[in-house]
Amino acid sequence: MVSRLMAVLCGLCLSVLVATNAAAVEVEGVNVSESKTVGGTSLVLNGVGVRSKFFIDLYVAALYLPSKSSDEAAILTADETQAIVLHVVSGRINSDNMTEATLEGFENATDGNVAPIQQEVDELLTVFADEINEGDTFELVYVPNDGVRVIKNGQLGKTIGDRAFKEALFGIWLGDEPAQGSLKDDMLDD
Numbered sequence: 001m002v003s004r005l006m007a008v009l010c011g012l013c014l015s016v017l018v019a020t021n022a023a024a025v026e027v028e029g030v031n032v033s034e035s036k037t038v039g040g041t042s043l044v045l046n047g048v049g050v051r052s053k054f055f056i057d058l059y060v061a062a063l064y065l066p067s068k069s070s071d072e073a074a075i076l077t078a079d080e081t082q083a084i085v086l087h088v089v090s091g092r093i094n095s096d097n098m099t100e101a102t103l104e105g106f107e108n109a110t111d112g113n114v115a116p117i118q119q120e121v122d123e124l125l126t127v128f129a130d131e132i133n134e135g136d137t138f139e140l141v142y143v144p145n146d147g148v149r150v151i152k153n154g155q156l157g158k159t160i161g162d163r164a165f166k167e168a169l170f171g172i173w174l175g176d177e178p179a180q181g182s183l184k185d186d187m188l189d190d
Contacts, residue, residue, distance in 0.1 A: 030060045030087040038141055041081040044068060049186025050089075051179060060087040061173060063187040070188045072174045076167045083141040084170060084187075091134040098128045102172070105179055109171030117168055120161035124150060124169070127157045142166040 024031040027048050036043045043064035051058045064083040069075055075082065106114050106121050114121060127138075127150050139151035148166050150157045161169075171178075178184040 027060045028057055028089050030089060032060065032062045032085075032087070036064045036083060036085075038081050038083065039143060041066065043081065043083060046075075047187040047189035049180075049183040049189075051183050056090060056092060058088070058090045058093055060089055061085070061183060061187060062087075063173075072184070072188060075188075076170055076174055079144050079163050081141070081143050082166075082170070083139060084173060086138040086140075088132060088134055088136045088138075093132050093134075095128050095130065095132055098132055099125050101179070102128065105172030106168055108177035109168045109175045114168075117161065117165050120148075120165040123158060123160045124148075127152060140169060142170070 023034050025034060025045065025048060026032070028050055032045065032048050034045045036045075043066060046063040046065045046068050048060060048062040050060055062085045063075075064085070065075065066080055066082075102125060103121070106117075110117070130152075137153055139149070141149040141151065142163075143149060144163070147159045147161045148169060149159050173179055173187060174184055
């Protein structure tokens with residue numbers, strides 16, 4: 001009886017593991033979930049890609065939306081729950097270069113007019129002030145009427161800004177001057 005129960009339990013565990021693996025996409029050794037739930041809202045993986053610089057892979061970025069879309073303007077202006085998840089895959093990323101890249105990204109995403117969201121940008125940069133290590137994960141989750149939840153390694157750091165801030169933040173990857181064109185294309189690959 002005990003051995004039969006153990007066999008059933010092992011079978012159940014194996015089926016859960018197989019189901020979990022089936023619901024993930026592997027990119028640069030990172031398992032990226034094909035769906036995400038935020039406060040009761042189901043999001044699907046819209047696209048995922050790798051941010052590289054000088055032939056070095058820095059992070060894997062995944063875009064989650066309520067439904068798949070390749071329309072970056074509609075995504076940026078939508079007042080709906082959305083998320084970008086960054087998986088750091090390089091030890092070359094540190095607080096200083098993450099801060100520098102983020103500032104440059106906001107400059108590009110706002111056509112040089114960061115002033116209206118400067119306070120929110122400064123708040124976001126405090127999250128990057130802590131040490132950043134290979135394997136760290138940053139979730140940037142926009143929730144209407146709440147703002148952008150900044151989550152590092154599963155821990156909510158702070159909630160920042162409003163829809164205008166979300167548009168600029170997501171514009172770093174999806175705007176007219178994205179951090180990397182091929183990454184934008186991969187994130188919009190519906």
